[in-house]
Amino acid sequence: MTRPLVSCIVPAFNSSRYIAEALDSILAQTYPLIEVIVADDGSTDDTAAIVGRYGGRVGHVAQETKGPAATRNLGIAAATGDFLAFLDADDLWHEQKLERQLDRFTAKPALEACVTHAKMFWAESLAHEADQYRDNPRSNAIPGYATTTLVARRSLFERIGNFREDLWFSDATEWFLRAREQGVVLELMADVLTRHRMHEHNLTRRRSEASKTEFAQIVAESLIRRRASGMRPADS
Amino acid sequence: MTMRYRLKADNIAATVIDGEAIIVNLTTGVYYSMDKVGAEIWQMIEQGLSVPRISVLVVARYQVDEERARTDVEALVGKLSAEDLISPSDEPALAGSEPVMAVGLPYVTPTLEIYRDMGDLLALDPPMPGLRDIPLQSAGEVGTQ
Numbered sequence: 143m144t145r146p147l148v149s150c151i152v153p154a155f156n157s158s159r160y161i162a163e164a165l166d167s168i169l170a171q172t173y174p175l176i177e178v179i180v181a182d183d184g185s186t187d188d189t190a191a192i193v194g195r196y197g198g199r200v201g202h203v204a205q206e207t208k209g210p211a212a213t214r215n216l217g218i219a220a221a222t223g224d225f226l227a228f229l230d231a232d233d234l235w236h237e238q239k240l241e242r243q244l245d246r247f248t249a250k251p252a253l254e255a256c257v258t259h260a261k262m263f264w265a266e267s268l269a270h271e272a273d274q275y276r277d278n279p280r281s282n283a284i285p286g287y288a289t290t291t292l293v294a295r296r297s298l299f300e301r302i303g304n305f306r307e308d309l310w311f312s313d314a315t316e317w318f319l320r321a322r323e324q325g326v327v328l329e330l331m332a333d334v335l336t337r338h339r340m341h342e343h344n345l346t347r348r349r350s351e352a353s354k355t356e357f358a359q360i361v362a363e364s365l366i367r368r369r370a371s372g373m374r375p376a377d378s
Numbered sequence: 379m380t381m382r383y384r385l386k387a388d389n390i391a392a393t394v395i396d397g398e399a400i401i402v403n404l405t406t407g408v409y410y411s412m413d414k415v416g417a418e419i420w421q422m423i424e425q426g427l428s429v430p431r432i433s434v435l436v437v438a439r440y441q442v443d444e445e446r447a448r449t450d451v452e453a454l455v456g457k458l459s460a461e462d463l464i465s466p467s468d469e470p471a472l473a474g475s476e477p478v479m480a481v482g483l484p485y486v487t488p489t490l491e492i493y494r495d496m497g498d499l500l501a502l503d504p505p506m507p508g509l510r511d512i513p514l515q516s517a518g519e520v521g522t523q
Contacts (some may be wrong), residue, residue, distance in 0.1 A: 287499045318499050354391035362400035375491035
C-alpha cells in the first residue's frame with residue numbers, strides 16, 4: 143500500500159534561535175514520505191538564511207507579517223500532501239511522531255485528525271521557572287489540543303475551514319472548538335510526541351491580558367453557537 | 379461572610395458579551411456563564427464593591443426585596459468562590475466604580491451555569507496560570523516583535 147505524503151508546516155517569525163532544532167526534528171522522522179515547508183511571516187532576522195542551508199529538503203514561502211493564523215494558512219496553501227502537520231519553530235517532535243500518528247489513520251480510516259500528548263520544557267535561560275512549575279499539573283504530559291501535535295487530513299480543513307486570521311493567540315483552540323462542534327472524528331493519543339518549549343518570547347507570555355481576552359471571546363462565541371443547537375450546561 | 383472579593387485574574391479569562399459573562403478557569407478548562415443579574419454582579423465584584431453594597435445595588439435596580447437579593451448574592455458569591463474564580467480581598471473599591479443603572483427591572487435569580495464539556499480541549503493553549511511576564515529588555519537579547 144502506498145503511504146500518503148505528509149506536509150509538515152513550520153510557521154516562523156524571526157525564529158532563527160530555535161528553528162534549526164525544529165527542522166532537524168522533522169527531518170529525523172521515521173515516517174518516510176514528508177515535505178517540509180517553512181511559512182515565514184515576514185521575518186527580519188536570518189530565519190530565511192537558516193532555512194536556505196537545508197537546500198531542497200525544506201521549502202520556504204513568505205508573506206508580509208499577518209500573524210500566526212495567516213502564516214499557518216499560507217503553509218496550508220503551499221502544501222501538496224493529503225495530510226497536514228504543523229510544528230512551531232520553537233517546539234520539537236519525537237522522531238516517531240508522524241509514523242505513530244499515521245498508523246492510527248491506517249487503523250481507523252474514518253479518522254480525520256489525530257493529536258498527541260505534549261510536554262513542556264524550559265529553555266536553559268528559564269531554569270528558575272522550570273523549578274517553579276515542577277509541581278504544577280501542567281509540567282506533566284498534557285493533552286495537546288494544539289497545532290504542534292496535530293496531524294489532520296487536508297479534507298478536514300476543506301470541510302471546516304482554515305485558521306481564523308483575525309485571531310492572534312487563540313486560533314488553534316478556536317479551530318479545535320469548531321472542529322468538535324462539527325463532529326470531527328479525532329483521536330487523542332496517550333503518547334507524548336511533542337515537546338513545547340517555554341522561553342522568554344512565547345507569544346502568549348508577551349501579551350497575556352490580550353491573549354486571555356481573545357481566549358474568553360472564542361469560548362463565548364463557541365458556547366453561543368452550541369447553545370443555539372440545543373446544548374445545555376452540565377449543572378448550575 | 380467575607381465582605382469583599384476580587385477576581386482571580388491569574389487563573390481566569392473572562393469577557394462580557396451582550397450582558398452575559400463568560401468565564402474560563404484556565405487551570406481546569408471548565409467554563410461558566412452568567413446572564414443578566416449574574417453578569418452585573420460579576421462586574422460589581424470586579425469593581426471591588428462589597429457583598430452588602432452589591433446587594434443594595436441589586437435591590438435598587440431590580441424588583442426584588444432586600445432579603446432575597448442578599449441571599450442570592452451571597453449564594454452566587456459562594457459558588458464563584460468554590461469554583462476558584464474569585465477570592466477574598468482587602469482592597470478598597472475602585473474610585474468612582476459604582477454603576478449608574480436603570481431601576482425597576484424584573485428580577486431573575488442569578489445562576490452560575492457550569493460547562494465541563496471542553497475541559498480537555500482548553501488545557502494547552504491558554505496562558506499558564508500565574509506565569510509572570512518577563513520584560514523583553516531583561517531577556518538579554520533583541521525582542522522578536
